[in-house]
Amino acid sequence: MASQTGGYYLPAPSHWPIVGSVALALMALGATFMMNGLGGGWVLWLGLAVLALMLFGWFGTVIGESVSGKHNKQVDQSFRWGMSWFIFSEVMFFGAFFGALFYMRVLAVPWLGSGDTMEQLWRGYTATWPTAGPGLAADGYKFTPMGAWGIPAINTLLLLTSGATVTWAHWGLKKSKRGQLILGLFLTVALGLSFLGLQAYEYVHAYRELGLTLGAGAYGATFFMLTGFHGFHVTVGTLMLIVILGRSIKGHFTAEHHFGFEGVAWYWHFVDVVWLGLFIFVYWLV
């Protein structure tokens, strides 16, 4: 329930949002021109640089406000609601891609391999998962699906362990044990980076040796869209962990006031849970 004492911190006018808008405009234009073969790659990179500048500036300002004690309990509560619903929106974003995977596996591919569709269009196509689809199969496209029990299983262990280390760091923070906090975060970052390294290795392996690419029909598209989007989230999460590791070393967090830490930890756990879904439905149940 709302408790309002009049001390809610309302920030002064800020130029960071409009800088962010300029960044996104440049990125959209640069990407569009680049994808259509008109050059413009530098516009995309410029946009990314402006975005990075904005993120540094904006988050730097918020951190400054937090450290100087401008965030009372009510502001802290706002951050908690805000982060929770942001993560919920991300769940729905992943939901669209998981939905695509299930739709193709359960409905679209079997339809293509049965009845008139198969008889008239792709006679002899047997709808099994994983598949590159009837048209590509008819053209002789072949690939090997990614096995679950090599790198993906190791990556599952890495991420689950990182969930434990970040929680261990949180315990350290709550007991004001700085050593445990910093070591825990450091291990979490290291595990996140290892995950990303292995994921990159897996992608190279898929492209070079397995014939598994974005163009490998239904399986390739959903495989790379889901794991790629997740990998992007792990990258962002690792960057966030590095920031709070730096802040922990600087002594920004206290046992009572450390939403910055918790927000990142929530995000990391969310990325972890999404990975479990990926491991089960993309890698394992093939």
Add this chain to the structure above:
Amino acid sequence: MAHDATHAHDAIPAHDGHGQPGGIMRWLTTTNHKDIGSLYLWFAGTMFLVAGSFALVIRAELFQPGLQVVHPDFFNQMTTLHGLIMVFGVIMPAWAGFANWQIPLMIGAPDMAFPRMNNWGFWLLPVAGFLLLLGLFMPGGAAAGGWTMYPPLFVQGGISYDLTIFAIHILGASSIMGSINIITTVLNMRAPGMTLMKMPLFVWTWLITAYLLIATVPVLAGAVTMLLTDRHFDTHFFNPAGGGDPVMFQHIFWFFGHPEVYILILPAFGVVSQIIPTFARKPLFGYASMVYATASIAILSFIVWAHHMFTVGMPAAAQLFFMYSTMLIAVPTGVKVFNWVATMWKGSMTFETPMLFAIAFVCLFTIGGFSGLVCAMTPVDIQIHDTYYVVAHFHYVLVSGALFAIIAGVYYWLPKWTGHMYDEKLGKLHFWLSVISMNVTFFPMHFLGLAGMPRRYADYALQFAEFNMIASIGAFIFGFSQLIFLAVIIKAIRGGRKASDQVWEGAQGLEWTVPSPAPYHTFETAPVVK
């Protein structure tokens, strides 16, 4: 006080980066909910004229059979941009503008929970609008694949299709930021004593709308991302040769799309539920049932999406499920309509412009609701799918529904925003011209659709000529009548009879306890609600 710098009033010029910046910088950098609300509303109004003029291009071409005004491909660009901009650039920003202005005033909060993110939520919109309209100047023209962006057409188009996809991403980011802000504000910033079940209905409807937004807008972002990778990165999400399915896009799109239409209409229910009690001088009939009905409509909106695609083929069981779940929505909607009527029953009613628009809303939205029920029936829908019957249906719910509620809300709160009463005579003129011409435009479309005229074509068979001519005449009267609205607003900003704090005799609620115009900062100390 914590918010040191924002105490400086808008009259104080900028210096050393701490005061309130003046001129354009005030608007670019503002963290004030009233400034941002005004920005949203002006943006929506501007885009309304842009997308409205696109509609007039459409109606000019359809004035007579044959091709005489524009090239058919340009016609398709107009229908696409008209739809996209009216939905994402007019109705949604207008509601965000109302939310920004009114929610803090109605719940006794000093501002929105995240003022800087609030600014960004707005300033992403001009970027998206720029990307959408930039398509007009690209080789091949703007996106012409329809506002629903269906593949394979949308995968095959030119460069402006990419701009449209990125515009959707940016609009989505804006909507998510806006809705997170609204949810957090409502849950965490209410004045002491303002329990959830004491909140004004407009706040309730926006809270539920915000949940719909964060649950569905990311799904749309996912759908257009897959379009993008199908276009440029060799994926086969929507290509059967690779095991994909173009119909899958329709499922994902409408999983967003159906809640989206309630995103457009729920705040309208809220505004009308504020206005009718004021001018009937009676409390809202059935407040709690209104809250529950709104929530029911929102929840049901997630399980009805495939009624937009009965003709693409689906199992009979699925058709039955989506038909009955859709018709079920009529129950909570009926609760609302009866509550509005019961609120007016035996009230001492007066008919100022906001009330006129609100009553028109109740009558005409109900017509749109009924034609929606007609469309919901699978066997009937197979006949009228993609005909002008559907066009008539959704313009009754969006023009005489969402738009009329926006106009009603502007008239209702304009005295609070500007401090001046608007010109009642001009307002009434605007009302009568709008309500008559709106019906002249869209009512004949029911007949056109039932007779089989398909939508999204630049030309038509001769037997459709009369009704199309009538619709076009109505559309031009409707379009130019809106200039009266613009004139009324500008007149009220520049002067007029001073508005009292309460403005309307029957008005209830916290926003009517602050002066008119509402000061730059309100409720810095929270009011206590009994």
